[in-house]
Amino acid sequence: LAKTTQPISMDSYEGQExxxxxxxxxxxxxxxxxWYQQFPSQGPRxxxxxxxxxxxxxxxxLFIPADxxxxxxxxxxxSLSDTAVYYCLVGDMRNSGxxxxxxxxxxxxxxxIP
Amino acid sequence: DVKVTxxxxxxxxxxxxxxxxxxxxxxxxxxxFWYRQDPGLGLRLIYFSYDVKMKEKGDIPEGYSVxxxxxxxxxxxxxxxxxxxxxxxxxxxxxxxxxAFFGQGTRLTVV
Numbered sequence: 001l002a003k004t005t006q007p008i009s010m011d012s013y014e015g016q017e018x019x020x021x022x023x024x025x026x027x028x029x030x031x032x033x034x035w036y037q038q039f040p041s042q043g044p045r046x047x048x049x050x051x052x053x054x055x056x057x058x059x060x061x062l063f064i065p066a067d068x069x070x071x072x073x074x075x076x077x078x079s080l081s082d083t084a085v086y087y088c089l090v091g092d093m094r095n096s097g098x099x100x101x102x103x104x105x106x107x108x109x110x111x112x113i114p
Numbered sequence: 115d116v117k118v119t120x121x122x123x124x125x126x127x128x129x130x131x132x133x134x135x136x137x138x139x140x141x142x143x144x145x146x147f148w149y150r151q152d153p154g155l156g157l158r159l160i161y162f163s164y165d166v167k168m169k170e171k172g173d174i175p176e177g178y179s180v181x182x183x184x185x186x187x188x189x190x191x192x193x194x195x196x197x198x199x200x201x202x203x204x205x206x207x208x209x210x211x212x213x214a215f216f217g218q219g220t221r222l223t224v225v
Binding site: 034036041042043044045046049087102103104105106107 | 118145147149154155156157158159162172173204206208213214215216217218219
């Protein structure tokens with residue numbers, strides 16, 4: 001898995017859009033970019049995944065530039081319940097006959113302020 | 115819904131004890147993982163398994179071993195527990211898709 005770099009922490013006020021950027025300069029051709037969210041005392045849960053350009057679901061958007069060396073998770077109009085740690089993972093997660101070593105970094109701790 | 119169940123939510127063991135942490139998943143996933151999580155260090159991969167009886171070391175395997183005798187069950191073993199193994203332990207499983215599913219975690223305290 002490619003090494004990723006994220007900010008350690010971010011603060012945001014309720015109702016604002018939050019963008020968390022992840023750098024992954026060594027991303028490989030077959031790698032996907034996946035984001036997880038973790039609340040205190042719980043295991044991480046999948047938020048969104050993408051390969052290139054933009055992906056949007058009911059929770060977030062993921063923006064990936066053409067060179068794919070970075071990605072940005074965008075959370076629209078955050079609320080207090082979005083306070084969590086967000087992890088960026090890069091790798092070929094598909095089961096292609098081999099095995100996947102899924103590793104997490106330290107993540108970005110997002111604190112939403114009233 | 116995929117369910118990953120860890121046998122204990124909280125566990126207190128004594129130094130030198132042999133400790134078993136059990137994880138069961140109900141979705142026939144090939145891949146299973148054990149992580150530990152400590153403040154400021156994020157999630158660190160201990161071991162993973164991609165098939166029955168198959169295992170691979172993660173980033174911090176020292177002091178741990180694993181067992182995967184059945185597809186649905188992946189056990190983490192602390193051969194001789196030490197205080198520096200006090201941590202939150204998280205199990206995850208992943209199939210042919212791209213999403214890893216996590217259990218609720220086991221908070222282990224070694225005294």
